[in-house]
Amino acid sequence: MRPEYDIAVVGATGAVGETILELLDERNFPISDIHAVASNRSAGTRVSFGKKMLVVQDLDTFDFSPVDICLFSPGSAISKIFAPKAAAKGCIVIDNTSEFRYDDDIPLIVPEVNLDAISGYTKRNIIANPNCSTIQMVVALKPIYDAVGIDRINVCTYQAVSGTGKDGIEELAVQTANILNSKEISSQVYPKQIAFNCLPQIDVFQENGYTKEEMKMVWETQKIMNDSALLVNPTAVRVPVFYGHSEAVHIETREKITADEARELLKNAAGVRVIDNMIDGGYPTAVTDAANNDDCLVGRIREDISCPKGLDMWIVSDNVRKGAALNSVQIAEKLVEGGLHPKPVGARH
Numbered sequence: 001m002r003p004e005y006d007i008a009v010v011g012a013t014g015a016v017g018e019t020i021l022e023l024l025d026e027r028n029f030p031i032s033d034i035h036a037v038a039s040n041r042s043a044g045t046r047v048s049f050g051k052k053m054l055v056v057q058d059l060d061t062f063d064f065s066p067v068d069i070c071l072f073s074p075g076s077a078i079s080k081i082f083a084p085k086a087a088a089k090g091c092i093v094i095d096n097t098s099e100f101r102y103d104d105d106i107p108l109i110v111p112e113v114n115l116d117a118i119s120g121y122t123k124r125n126i127i128a129n130p131n132c133s134t135i136q137m138v139v140a141l142k143p144i145y146d147a148v149g150i151d152r153i154n155v156c157t158y159q160a161v162s163g164t165g166k167d168g169i170e171e172l173a174v175q176t177a178n179i180l181n182s183k184e185i186s187s188q189v190y191p192k193q194i195a196f197n198c199l200p201q202i203d204v205f206q207e208n209g210y211t212k213e214e215m216k217m218v219w220e221t222q223k224i225m226n227d228s229a230l231l232v233n234p235t236a237v238r239v240p241v242f243y244g245h246s247e248a249v250h251i252e253t254r255e256k257i258t259a260d261e262a263r264e265l266l267k268n269a270a271g272v273r274v275i276d277n278m279i280d281g282g283y284p285t286a287v288t289d290a291a292n293n294d295d296c297l298v299g300r301i302r303e304d305i306s307c308p309k310g311l312d313m314w315i316v317s318d319n320v321r322k323g324a325a326l327n328s329v330q331i332a333e334k335l336v337e338g339g340l341h342p343k344p345v346g347a348r349h
Contacts, residue, residue, distance in 0.1 A: 068340070070083075114225070
């Protein structure tokens, strides 16, 4: 009989938290007990878990003592306070915010890419989940990196409003409806109109002119690949799409690789699906292929005509699933597969 685990999901009423609960049920995660946890504003409401409804518990008073694994997605400020509290109770925290990603003693994990680093969680009982746009890129690039090396990555992202959460989704929906009905619009979530528009800003600007979202991709890619010399040049754009991030990725490899060779590598890579036919529509898109899909989808694979060792590709993925919730659940699955022992029944610390 396989062990079962006491699981908590913090931020259970958010877009990512709801998807984590959905995936835990879909993937038949071995659960003895499960807790939906959120702020006191949401306490007492209900969220679905399979065929059951869970009563949301108040994070301020929640007891982490019996919990084996806690999947956090409540926002950085909340994780900063409560993730260490959960970890101190012997709970392994998988945090989906940016709070711990750059701490040297906390592993930043994408299971298909750097699972060997997961054992580092024992230092603080916390594992960080990377940024959604970073995850889909490194999953697709890892097989090529291992085969021929990569010196430089130039990436432009086209990121869905769900990356902002439910508020972003609602703002796009309301603005779109108002425009189509000749009504005035207002912008509260984004600095400019997002409906029928593209905004070349995600997060706040840094002193070097890049945004924080762009710099996240630089820092995280280097840490995940364990290569501080890997050059990453990102431009992050918010687009009027509900679910699914898209990326135009241009890489310079250390050794020459042809498009056919890269295509074969990717066809055999974990977590990757290739849709790459030189016909109308022979490529993946966020809406028609990525949404509600667990894979990173890759197309438009071609050799860069401007660079002898250049390779170009188009990568799409569901940012809420693989870019956040699924990656967190996969990390939990790997902990279980690695022999994690659940706490004794009734344990309190």
